Amino acid sequence: MTANNPPRGGVVNDERAQWAWEKVGEAYRQDVKVQKRYSSLVRRLPSMLQTSGLGQTMAFLFSQSKFGESNVGDQAEGSRLLYRHLAERFGVVGDNDGRGRAMDKITNMSPQDYRLESRKLQAVAEWLKRFGEGRLQTEE
Template sequence: MKKTVQRVGIENGRAAFAFQEVKRAKEQLRENFETYRSYVKKMPSLIQVNGLGQTLAFYFQKKKQNEYKVIYHTLAQWMKEQFPDQFSSGNEELVEVVVHLSSAEYRLWTMEAVALLDWMRKFADGMAKDDGGTAE
């Protein structure tokens, strides 16, 4: 059952989506939430250094580890909502779509991914603090 979130403006929509996904990740991953938080925090730097395509390919490769899988799935879900025309059959992998983007689209998707990850990082830090974690 999919919950729909009332979205007001792009930042609020992004923030609401990120909050729900991080909350779900915390419930799902439990004791591995700190690892998830660490991977969320590192991903923007990986994108900046290696590019969105390379970073997504790395997370796709590591999907057997739940923390990577959850982050990859969150980004895929967000991008499908933001750019539904790019997912013609709806079954494409995020990384598959990204490698076929034009340069302008690639830059737009990169900015969108980093903006979402920024919200995810903030919420992951806040939820870690709730557990007495060491949020930086």
């Protein structure tokens, strides 16, 4: 391994880290209460994905986002933000209108794609957790 030949997966890992940094930065620009909710969720995200799986984790975030309500609180806004970020990660852009396009995609994935996306999201979740712990307000 030399400076010209990074370790295998290095570029992918760098891209994941950069993406996570940008998303945590977006959360950082939100109201402090939204930051706290987002921070709380990203701290738990790796273990949620590990124990409950991709589908259950996204369903939890979808339900917490209260898409059917027009005037939601900071808790729901933090959940919406993370749900939208994770949906973007596997190719569903703009799923913040409550239609559940990300959930449609997850439930229609082949088992192989589901496992692949779960592993990818697990790696990203670790970056989100690290950056969130260092950059965002936390709940007391």
